[in-house]
Amino acid sequence: FTPILRPPGMTLSQHFFTIATRIDAHTMQISGDVKFHLFMDLRAKCTWMSFKMTPRQWAVATETYNCHIKEKNRAIGLETVKKNPQALLRKLGEIKVAVMNRVAKNNF
Numbered sequence: 001f002t003p004i005l006r007p008p009g010m011t012l013s014q015h016f017f018t019i020a021t022r023i024d025a026h027t028m029q030i031s032g033d034v035k036f037h038l039f040m041d042l043r044a045k046c047t048w049m050s051f052k053m054t055p056r057q058w059a060v061a062t063e064t065y066n067c068h069i070k071e072k073n074r075a076i077g078l079e080t081v082k083k084n085p086q087a088l089l090r091k092l093g094e095i096k097v098a099v100m101n102r103v104a105k106n107n108f
Helices: 012-021 033-046 055-075 085-104
Strands: none
Touching: 033 055, 033 085, 055 085
């Protein structure tokens, strides 16, 4: 029996997800300051709004994000894991909830 080694920086559940679906779990999330700020900048510049976007528009938005993050990572010598459109959709949903909570609490 040979154990399957977990890649560095991946939780057990992410590793299980990757094995079960053959989709790198890192493609499904946007985390970290550089990635988050890039997402927010592109969201504003490209006016990404989940309720107005078609699957094709999400694919284009994801390609745009991936191209920009690849450039940023290349400049500092890092490899890039291309994001899945679901990662952008999820992050946009998180931002929407955070903004609505701040507005409801007059915390801005």
